[in-house]
Amino acid sequence: MFSFVAGFRQVASGMSQSGEKGKFPEAAGYVGFANLPNQVHRKSVKKGFEFTLMVVGESGLGKSTLINSLFLTDLYPERYIPGAAEKIERTVQIEASTVEIEERGVKLRLTVVDTPGYGDAINSQDCFKTIIQYIDNQFERYLHDESGLNRRHIVDNRVHCCFYFISPFGHGLKPLDVEFMKAIHSKVNIVPVIAKADTLTLRERDRLKRRILDEISEHGIRIYQLPDADSDEDEEFKEQTRVLKASIPFAVIGSNQLIEVKGKKIRGRLYPWGVVEVENPEHNDFLKLRTMLVTHMQDLQEVTQDLHYENFRSERLKRAGRTVEEEVLDKDQILLEKEAELRRMQQMIAQMQAQMKMKPGDD
Amino acid sequence: MADTAKTTHPQPAGRPEKGAEFGYVGIDAILEQMRRKAMKQGFELNIMVVGQSGLGKSTLINTLFKSKVSRRSVMPSDEERIPKTIEIKSVSHDIEEKGVRMKLTVIDTPGFGDQINNENCWQPIMKFINEQYEQYLQEEINISRKKRIPDSRVHCCIYFIPPTGHCLRPIDIEFMRHLSKVVNIVPVIAKADTLTLEERDFFKQKIREDLRVNEIEVYPQKEFDEDSEDRMINDKIREMIPFAVVGSDQEYQVNGKRLLGRKTRWGTVEVENTAHCEFAYLRDLLIRTHMQNLKDITSSIHYEVYRVRRLNENNTHPSDQPNGHSNGVPTHEVLSHEM
Numbered sequence: 076m077f078s079f080v081a082g083f084r085q086v087a088s089g090m091s092q093s094g095e096k097g098k099f100p101e102a103a104g105y106v107g108f109a110n111l112p113n114q115v116h117r118k119s120v121k122k123g124f125e126f127t128l129m130v131v132g133e134s135g136l137g138k139s140t141l142i143n144s145l146f147l148t149d150l151y152p153e154r155y156i157p158g159a160a161e162k163i164e165r166t167v168q169i170e171a172s173t174v175e176i177e178e179r180g181v182k183l184r185l186t187v188v189d190t191p192g193y194g195d196a197i198n199s200q201d202c203f204k205t206i207i208q209y210i211d212n213q214f215e216r217y218l219h220d221e222s223g224l225n226r227r228h229i230v231d232n233r234v235h236c237c238f239y240f241i242s243p244f245g246h247g248l249k250p251l252d253v254e255f256m257k258a259i260h261s262k263v264n265i266v267p268v269i270a271k272a273d274t275l276t277l278r279e280r281d282r283l284k285r286r287i288l289d290e291i292s293e294h295g296i297r298i299y300q301l302p303d304a305d306s307d308e309d310e311e312f313k314e315q316t317r318v319l320k321a322s323i324p325f326a327v328i329g330s331n332q333l334i335e336v337k338g339k340k341i342r343g344r345l346y347p348w349g350v351v352e353v354e355n356p357e358h359n360d361f362l363k364l365r366t367m368l369v370t371h372m373q374d375l376q377e378v379t380q381d382l383h384y385e386n387f388r389s390e391r392l393k394r395a396g397r398t399v400e401e402e403v404l405d406k407d408q409i410l411l412e413k414e415a416e417l418r419r420m421q422q423m424i425a426q427m428q429a430q431m432k433m434k435p436g437d438d
Numbered sequence: 439m440a441d442t443a444k445t446t447h448p449q450p451a452g453r454p455e456k457g458a459e460f461g462y463v464g465i466d467a468i469l470e471q472m473r474r475k476a477m478k479q480g481f482e483l484n485i486m487v488v489g490q491s492g493l494g495k496s497t498l499i500n501t502l503f504k505s506k507v508s509r510r511s512v513m514p515s516d517e518e519r520i521p522k523t524i525e526i527k528s529v530s531h532d533i534e535e536k537g538v539r540m541k542l543t544v545i546d547t548p549g550f551g552d553q554i555n556n557e558n559c560w561q562p563i564m565k566f567i568n569e570q571y572e573q574y575l576q577e578e579i580n581i582s583r584k585k586r587i588p589d590s591r592v593h594c595c596i597y598f599i600p601p602t603g604h605c606l607r608p609i610d611i612e613f614m615r616h617l618s619k620v621v622n623i624v625p626v627i628a629k630a631d632t633l634t635l636e637e638r639d640f641f642k643q644k645i646r647e648d649l650r651v652n653e654i655e656v657y658p659q660k661e662f663d664e665d666s667e668d669r670m671i672n673d674k675i676r677e678m679i680p681f682a683v684v685g686s687d688q689e690y691q692v693n694g695k696r697l698l699g700r701k702t703r704w705g706t707v708e709v710e711n712t713a714h715c716e717f718a719y720l721r722d723l724l725i726r727t728h729m730q731n732l733k734d735i736t737s738s739i740h741y742e743v744y745r746v747r748r749l750n751e752n753n754t755h756p757s758d759q760p761n762g763h764s765n766g767v768p769t770h771e772v773l774s775h776e777m
Contacts (some may be wrong), residue, residue: 135602197609200553244600244629245492251554274632276702346633347713349705357703
């Protein structure tokens with residue numbers, strides 16, 4: 076906020092920077108702070124953007140392929156897919172890979188947070204604890220930096236957006252999907268994505284989308300809402316926003332393989348019965364997803380800052396005030412819980428002993 | 439008798455007239471007798487389908503038998519919601535083809551693998567299979583028993599693997615490891631129209647490797663090959679499993695013919711075209727060539743193992759013990775060391 080004021084003063088006193096004198100017509104009443112957005116724009120371009128995207132979904136839904144397709148890069152050069160036996164032992168991991176992408180002078184520092192192991196185990200009850208902890212840790216770190224003395228180089232590693240991959244093979248959301256989304260919808264912007272959409276016919280896709288939206292509202296899950304286009308935007312942009320909003324959840328396909336179709340090389344998947352084109356809007360919603368992401372990167376960051384981070388911050392600061400009393404209460408609580416557990420275990424042992432006595436002796 | 443044999447069994451060329459040849463007795467006519475008797479009796483087949491919700495199990499069964507025999511078709515009011523626990527639902531149909539009647543029972547297992555905590559989700563299924571064996575056993579050891587014991591034993595269990603393209607999941611391994619000892623498991627890759635041919639081959643290789651590493655024997659099991667001819671045929675099948683299948687009950691016009699398939703913007707997947715998917719191989723295996731073999735292995739091997747174990751458990755007179763002691767969930771260790 077204070078940089079705006081400084082800029083205004085500078086311009087008002089007639090001092091222009093880097094030879095922009097020609098841009099200031101000497102008409103009466105023109106002050107010149109209309110040039111401010113350009114200055115902000117130039118500064119941001121110099122500074123570069125940061126964006127953290129988290130991808131969550133079961134193994135084998137094409138998450139890595141989609142990320143590579145979206146950003147036209149290979150984020151996972153030495154990818155190792157573990158065998159089934161190893162999967163049994165694994166818990167959810169958090170893997171963050173950062174890549175610097177530059178396009179037309181604009182630098183983007185993109186961090187993709189992957190969550191391998193999610194939903195793999197037979198019992199997936201604890202698989203999202205690790206993920207929630209990671210998100211909270213990033214908020215915690217930012218809070219700490221923000222409250223510190225040197226605030227010049229705060230690195231923003233907070234998760235700005237989470238792509239949640241829904242399997243196209245089910246009839247809607249699975250119990251795990253619902254539980255996970257309910258647990259993080261107050262911490263991060265959720266964008267649900269239907270993966271491997273080439274397995275659905277058009278009718279199945281529409282039905283699935285409707286089903287998912289119904290279930291999302293039924294369970295009270297708050298997904299990221301695209302903001303409506305401002306009234307002063309042009310018609311085309313408004314139309315684009317309308318189309319985007321109507322297509323959520325996006326049904327996407329990813330691929331980085333080039334296939335020749337009608338003389339052109341395009342990205343797609345080659346099947347014996349045809350070629351699915353990634354960038355064909357009639358085949359899937361990949362382009363829509365990409366458009367949504369790039370036109371709303373700023374908004375996603377804003378919502379993270381203004382809504383999710385502020386929620387976390389107020390919770391955190393309130394909690395810090397109450398820790399002393401809570402600790403004592405907690406201890407009593409813990410004691411009661413432990414006693415209950417002990418009783419339960421004793422019951423179980425008694426049951427097992429009774430069972431063993433009843434079985435026809437075959438020892 | 440010789441006359442009827444002549445009309446229905448085309449004689450190989452060069453065979454002399456009946457009765458004229460010294461040394462021909464007419465024993466082969468028994469084949470015809472058996473055939474007629476079997477046709478009169480009809481056949482029974484019990485197939486179980488296991489897999490997460492939405493993998494196309496009901497559609498595949500309908501496609502296999504070209505009629506609406508699955509649970510979904512019979513109970514349309516049953517909405518597509520995920521039940522809180524695993525349910526076992528049986529649906530029976532009498533179907534007929536060229537005078538051959540078959541009582542087909544499809545056993546569905548909605549709720550398998552759909553919960554957040556899927557531990558021991560194989561147990562209700564194992565319990566069901568053992569209950570069928572138990573039922574048959576009780577009939578068999580009855581003092582006055584029925585002429586034809588109704589056979590509700592599960593002859594084949596089709597296990598649906600989701601087409602992730604990577605490898606088997608822990609739940610797949612758990613299930614198949616436990617159940618391959620009591621029933622014939624035929625694993626299939628469901629909704630295979632999401633895999634390209636290279637991805638499909640890679641996936642199959644990984645699956646076969648995972649099965650080998652975990653010592654899971656799926657149908658056709660190597661140890662039950664009877665002779666070298668069997669082994670040759672079955673080896674070819676073993677190189678192709680799991681079959682990558684696509685199911686559909688809708689017909690589309692392709693090249694002037696009406697075919698079962700799935701129509702998308704970029705092409706139509708033909709279900710019975712072996713260049714597209716392996717549904718035809720699965721159908722041939724289950725119905726045209728190995729159906730009797732599936733039933734034989736179930737009754738002469740899996741059932742016998744169960745029977746021996748049960749009879750050893752109850753050393754006393756078995757018929758005065760009610761079903762109370764039939765172990766719904768036999769321990770895995772007992773089975774394997776009994777074998």
